[in-house]
Amino acid sequence: MSQVRVYAGIDIGATNIKFGLVDREGNVLLKEQRPTLADKGREPLLHLVANIGERLILNAAEEDYEVSWLGIGTPGTVNFRTGQVVGMSPNISGWRGTAIGEFMKERLNMPVWVDNDVNAVALAEHRFGAGIGYDSLVCVTVGTGVGGGLILGGKLWRGGNNAAGEIGHIPIDPSGPVCRCGQRGCLEAFCSSSAMIERCRLKLGHDLTPAFKTVLNGDLEQLSIKKLFAAARKKDETALTVINETAEYLASGLAGVVNLLNPNLVIIGGGVADGGAGFVETVAQNLRRRICDSAADNLRVVKATLGNNAGFIGAGILGEERY
Numbered sequence: 001m002s003q004v005r006v007y008a009g010i011d012i013g014a015t016n017i018k019f020g021l022v023d024r025e026g027n028v029l030l031k032e033q034r035p036t037l038a039d040k041g042r043e044p045l046l047h048l049v050a051n052i053g054e055r056l057i058l059n060a061a062e063e064d065y066e067v068s069w070l071g072i073g074t075p076g077t078v079n080f081r082t083g084q085v086v087g088m089s090p091n092i093s094g095w096r097g098t099a100i101g102e103f104m105k106e107r108l109n110m111p112v113w114v115d116n117d118v119n120a121v122a123l124a125e126h127r128f129g130a131g132i133g134y135d136s137l138v139c140v141t142v143g144t145g146v147g148g149g150l151i152l153g154g155k156l157w158r159g160g161n162n163a164a165g166e167i168g169h170i171p172i173d174p175s176g177p178v179c180r181c182g183q184r185g186c187l188e189a190f191c192s193s194s195a196m197i198e199r200c201r202l203k204l205g206h207d208l209t210p211a212f213k214t215v216l217n218g219d220l221e222q223l224s225i226k227k228l229f230a231a232a233r234k235k236d237e238t239a240l241t242v243i244n245e246t247a248e249y250l251a252s253g254l255a256g257v258v259n260l261l262n263p264n265l266v267i268i269g270g271g272v273a274d275g276g277a278g279f280v281e282t283v284a285q286n287l288r289r290r291i292c293d294s295a296a297d298n299l300r301v302v303k304a305t306l307g308n309n310a311g312f313i314g315a316g317i318l319g320e321e322r323y
């Protein structure tokens with residue numbers, strides 16, 4: 001009996017490492033997650049990822065699956081050819097410069113492909129999710145950070161030095177708040193979950209609205225992105241204002257991208273998009289208002305469909321020749 005060929009992928013996040021096995025149709029056969037423990041530094045994290053990789057390959061062998069390579073998605077700019085993190089990765093200390101690909105190939109003795117985590121999400125949504133059938137799409141994730149991935153002409157666009165798609169660092173206000181990248185007024189400085197929480201905190205002041213009193217048990221320290229969306233579902237004006245402002249900021253950043261690239265599809269994913277409260281719909285309305293008519297004509301704006309699985313699914317297909 002011939003073996004079933006499957007993809008094996010690992011998605012290194014700032015909080016959790018998600019990993020799994022996926023069949024050729026994109027069905028998840030196995031998925032798990034472990035805490036990243038990013039504050040422990042580079043070496044322990046590298047060994048943890050290697051252990052996870054070994055276990056994934058072992059699990060696949062036990063099920064008689066054939067795995068041709070391992071794929072890894074990680075925060076930061078990654079040289080796709082060498083598998084090294086070459087640019088900023090503010091959520092994992094000391095990660096810049098790490099030769100993940102080389103280390104993993106040696107440990108696992110098999111081909112290993114490494115790319116930026118949001119590039120992997122874009123690939124997964126294009127192949128198996130909201131982007132099926134679209135050749136030109138922009139994928140943006142809004143959560144702890146704001147990331148982007150571009151599929152142009154059916155292929156992932158990595159740019160001249162693997163740094164394409166950094167939608168989060170498009171400047172939208174030269175005098176805006178300082179971003180994690182060190183610049184001022186980047187999209188991420190307005191739309192990340194921490195920026196939303198901070199704006200909400202400022203608007204609330206010391207007087208919690210009835211909805212926030214309930215969801216926070218009267219304690220502002222408990223404010224999180226989930227609680228903010230919970231208040232929005234109770235029709236809290238402050239929560240809805242913060243979410244709508246964020247949607248407007250995101251639309252203004254995306255307007256530049258859409259006018260430049262004329263994609264047919266914008267996919268919005270990540271924790272903030274998952275919060276609901278009409279966020280994606282509001283981004284779509286604001287975006288349509290801001291872009292050229294010809295760019296708006298064939299444009300669809302949709303929510304990502306693969307959720308938390310997108311990162312490891314996309315990592316798993318990194319070794320496909322077409323990308």
Ligand SMILES: [Zn+2]
Pocket residue numbers: 168169170179180181182183186187188
């Ligand atoms: Zn920035």
